[in-house]
Amino acid sequence: MVLADRSITDFQRKVYLELLNVPRGTTITYAELAHRIGCGSAQAVGQALKRNPFAPDVPCHRVVAANGIGGFHGQRSGEMIEKKMRLLEEEGVSPLSDIPDFQP
DNA sequence: TGAATAATGGCCT
């Protein structure tokens, strides 16, 4: 497991673990993930993801907002997320594709 | 309908 006990808190580990628990090709909302690990605060999860020390090991791009759109910053904020999205699509996970509500 | 703002909860330094 790439998530070896490093300088991260238990909470963080849970978040990353849950993310790895998300099947490739599926997305999860911050609130859902937060509730899953028993937190109840998507902001905390967001922070953990932002600080994720396991950048490509943890599919943070698989996490989307509650509305199911983009995700990372509530909206597509910068270009850095676009880059991740690119890799995301290569992995077969498109947040904007897994959302039935998001139909361009 | 769309967008912007305010409030919230818990984590990290």
Place this chain on the structure above:
DNA sequence: AGGCCATTATTCA
């Protein structure tokens, strides 16, 4: 102890 956040929900026009 304080500040922070890649959120969420509500409200305004």
